[in-house]
Amino acid sequence: MGNIIVLGIIGLVVGLSIYKIVKDKKNNVKCSGCSACPMNSNCNTHHSK
Amino acid sequence: MKIALAGNPNSGKTTLFNALTGKIEHVGNWPGVTVEKKEGSIKRSLNGSSEKMTVVDLPGAYSCSPYTQEESITKDFVMKEQPDVILNIVDATNLSRSLFFTSQLLELGIPVVVALNKSDLNVKQKTVIDTLLLSEKLHCPVVDTVATKGGASNGLSQLVQAIFGAYLSKEKQRSLGIRNAQTAATKEEVQKVDEKRFKVIASIVKEVERRNVHSSSQKMGDAIDRVVAHKWLGIPIFVLVIWFVFSLSQSWLGPFLADFFVGLIDGLYALVDSAMGDSVNPVLHSLLLDGIIGGVGAVIGFLPLIMVLFFTLALLEDVGYMARVAVVMDRFFKKIGLSGKSIIPMIVSTGCAIPGVMATRTIKNERQRRTTAMLSPFMPCGAKLPIIALFSGIFFNENSWVGTSMYMLAIIVVIVSGLVIRKITGDTSQSYFIMELPEYRVPSVKRAALSMLNRAKAFIIKAGTIILVCNAVVQLLQTFNWSFQVVGESNPGQSILASIASPIAFLFIPLGFGIWQFAAAAITGFIAKENVVGTLAVTFAITNFIDVEELALVGGTTEVMAVFGIGSVAALAYLVFNLFTPPCFAAIGAMNAELESKKWLFGAIGYQLGTGYTLAFFVYQFGTLFTTGSFGTAFVPGLIAVAAMIGFIIYLIKRPKAVQSVSRTVKVGA
Numbered sequence: 001m002g003n004i005i006v007l008g009i010i011g012l013v014v015g016l017s018i019y020k021i022v023k024d025k026k027n028n029v030k031c032s033g034c035s036a037c038p039m040n041s042n043c044n045t046h047h048s049k
Numbered sequence: 050m051k052i053a054l055a056g057n058p059n060s061g062k063t064t065l066f067n068a069l070t071g072k073i074e075h076v077g078n079w080p081g082v083t084v085e086k087k088e089g090s091i092k093r094s095l096n097g098s099s100e101k102m103t104v105v106d107l108p109g110a111y112s113c114s115p116y117t118q119e120e121s122i123t124k125d126f127v128m129k130e131q132p133d134v135i136l137n138i139v140d141a142t143n144l145s146r147s148l149f150f151t152s153q154l155l156e157l158g159i160p161v162v163v164a165l166n167k168s169d170l171n172v173k174q175k176t177v178i179d180t181l182l183l184s185e186k187l188h189c190p191v192v193d194t195v196a197t198k199g200g201a202s203n204g205l206s207q208l209v210q211a212i213f214g215a216y217l218s219k220e221k222q223r224s225l226g227i228r229n230a231q232t233a234a235t236k237e238e239v240q241k242v243d244e245k246r247f248k249v250i251a252s253i254v255k256e257v258e259r260r261n262v263h264s265s266s267q268k269m270g271d272a273i274d275r276v277v278a279h280k281w282l283g284i285p286i287f288v289l290v291i292w293f294v295f296s297l298s299q300s301w302l303g304p305f306l307a308d309f310f311v312g313l314i315d316g317l318y319a320l321v322d323s324a325m326g327d328s329v330n331p332v333l334h335s336l337l338l339d340g341i342i343g344g345v346g347a348v349i350g351f352l353p354l355i356m357v358l359f360f361t362l363a364l365l366e367d368v369g370y371m372a373r374v375a376v377v378m379d380r381f382f383k384k385i386g387l388s389g390k391s392i393i394p395m396i397v398s399t400g401c402a403i404p405g406v407m408a409t410r411t412i413k414n415e416r417q418r419r420t421t422a423m424l425s426p427f428m429p430c431g432a433k434l435p436i437i438a439l440f441s442g443i444f445f446n447e448n449s450w451v452g453t454s455m456y457m458l459a460i461i462v463v464i465v466s467g468l469v470i471r472k473i474t475g476d477t478s479q480s481y482f483i484m485e486l487p488e489y490r491v492p493s494v495k496r497a498a499l500s501m502l503n504r505a506k507a508f509i510i511k512a513g514t515i516i517l518v519c520n521a522v523v524q525l526l527q528t529f530n531w532s533f534q535v536v537g538e539s540n541p542g543q544s545i546l547a548s549i550a551s552p553i554a555f556l557f558i559p560l561g562f563g564i565w566q567f568a569a570a571a572i573t574g575f576i577a578k579e580n581v582v583g584t585l586a587v588t589f590a591i592t593n594f595i596d597v598e599e600l601a602l603v604g605g606t607t608e609v610m611a612v613f614g615i616g617s618v619a620a621l622a623y624l625v626f627n628l629f630t631p632p633c634f635a636a637i638g639a640m641n642a643e644l645e646s647k648k649w650l651f652g653a654i655g656y657q658l659g660t661g662y663t664l665a666f667f668v669y670q671f672g673t674l675f676t677t678g679s680f681g682t683a684f685v686p687g688l689i690a691v692a693a694m695i696g697f698i699i700y701l702i703k704r705p706k707a708v709q710s711v712s713r714t715v716k717v718g719a
């Protein structure tokens with residue numbers, strides 16, 4: 001039972017991370033992490049579309 | 050309603066844009082921060098009408114005759130998109146220069162509203178501008194604004210009302226009546242018109258402005274500039290400033306804040322560990338605990354240090370110091386065929402290489418632009434800071450000189466590389482850098498905090514996505530062998546990860562870190578540089594790097610070296626290697642877009658790989674020679690590899706390129 005719960009948690013965490021990566025990729029988010037980025041206003045790292 | 054926000058560089062357009070729209074676009078106290086247009090709607094609290102008012106923040110321009118790519122964006126937008134109203138930001142402290150552009154905007158026939166920004170500075174400098182008379186002279190509304198100030202007295206609601214009034218009036222904008230302004234086509238005709246324009250503006254300024262030129266703050270600013278922008282003193286001052294920034298972030302305030310953060314991560318680790326107990330499969334246990342929580346935690350632990358660094362850099366930028374750095378460096382950059390303008394992308398790259406590379410589009414000369422895009426990633430970006438902090442913390446007792454020397458080394462590498470690229474391309478053209486130095490001002494803690502929080506947010510998102518997935522994959526790859534059997538903890542060298550990384554580690558023997566864990570970390574570093582720390586944490590099963598005491602208390606530096614299997618010289622070489630090899634894939638993508646040439650792109654990647662390898666080789670071999678009296682392992686094979694790379698560069702410099710030079714000369718001359 002413990003194994004299933006841990007596997008579920010790992011699956012959920014990794015799944016959510018991959019979902020976010022794919023979503024960002026689709027939205028052309030460069031994930032620069034810098035507010036000086038000229039793409040800033042088109043990037044939902046900082047602003048949701 | 051579409052409003053174009055146009056004005057001179059560093060007149061406060063983005064600050065006004067943020068104040069009008071409520072956005073948090075990056076604001077810098079130097080010209081050239083905005084290189085692409087940005088859009089936003091005027092916030093409800095300022096817009097009383099039902100009409101949607103969209104503001105487009107355009108890059109700064111001195112005139113409608115574009116000299117740089119960002120000026121072209123401004124000109125094209127105003128000329129082609131025909132906004133309903135042009136909101137012209139005029140720097141009240143520099144009226145005569147600002148009105149040149151204003152006079153050209155008035156000739157477009159689109160209603161213009163002038164925001165006389167930085168009015169508060171005029172009050173301090175005892176300069177008085179008769180706004181009503183100026184409005185009369187320019188035939189358009191003029192509103193005093195202080196975009197940096199909150200509350201009702203910043204003039205923003207009056208400005209929005211004036212914009213709305215100009216929009217509703219639908220009247221064609223009157224120009225200043227400068228003869229032949231619209232018809233001038235040849236260079237001589239434009240020059241004559243410009244002369245007339247200057248005369249008209251001078252007469253307007255004479256009537257509307259009462260200036261107290263010798264204000265004390267100007268004297269003070271000039272006195273500071275004589276020291277910090279001095280051609281010789283400027284450099285040691287810059288080194289000291291960077292050293293102070295690193296000391297604050299990595300030795301003084303940063304670790305103090307990190308303690309609290311690391312406590313939270315340790316608490317989570319212990320909680321999950323006790324919750325799982327012994328009943329969970331060891332593979333799942335270590336995947337969740339060491340791979341995910343440990344790997345991500347090791348990277349996140351550096352967040353407070355990075356936040357302190359970004360906060361301090363944002364304050365320095367806001368106070369106006371970074372613009373002085375560009376001036377100090379211009380002298381060296383001119384010698385290698387670049388200009389001080391190349392410094393701006395490099396300073397931006399200290400946050401992240403992607404915007405740094407993108408900021409190169411402000412450089413008109415193609416060779417200079419490409420060279421700058423190629424060299425900007427050498428500057429240590431935010432993602433590389435955890436690597437610097439890790440190695441300086443563990444191997445050099447948190448010495449701030451490590452981070453400072455990496456910055457200085459980056460500048461030296463940029464200067465030498467610029468010279469090499471100039472020789473390879475054979476382009477000897479020179480450009481001159483004219484930069485308007487912004488006035489010193491008291492930095493805004495709010496602006497610096499916003500900038501820091503933006504970057505921190507992105508850092509956390511990156512740690513929770515790319516780094517988390519990478520660490521989970523690394524953990525799995527080091528748990529199994531190619532037959533998908535679990536390799537024992539005592540035998541990690543049999544894992545899939547070890548078998549992939551070992552051949553690469555072989556190439557690193559002359560650099561002092563020919564160990565598969567280091568090779569694996571360097572490879573994952575190409576996905577995101579923070580991964581270097583995460584992968585080292587996972588492969589060496591260390592949950593918490595930031596708490597150096599945890600490692601040091603076990604047995605001091607010797608114990609740490611035993612865990613890593615390398616000494617401090619090899620650690621420095623590894624640090625240099627990761628800092629000077631190509632940046633992450635996202636930054637390489639940005640390089641691809643800006644270089645606009647596959648030849649340049651692959652040349653840049655090859656050059657960066659060669660630079661990282663060569664520097665790491667010299668650091669390790671000569672560092673070992675200096676500390677032990679003999680060269681390190683595999684000196685001769687390493688020397689042959691480095692000599693081959695240097696020989697190839699010399700060949701590229703020496704090869705005949707007469708045709709290329711002629712075509713470039715013609716292009717530059719034209």
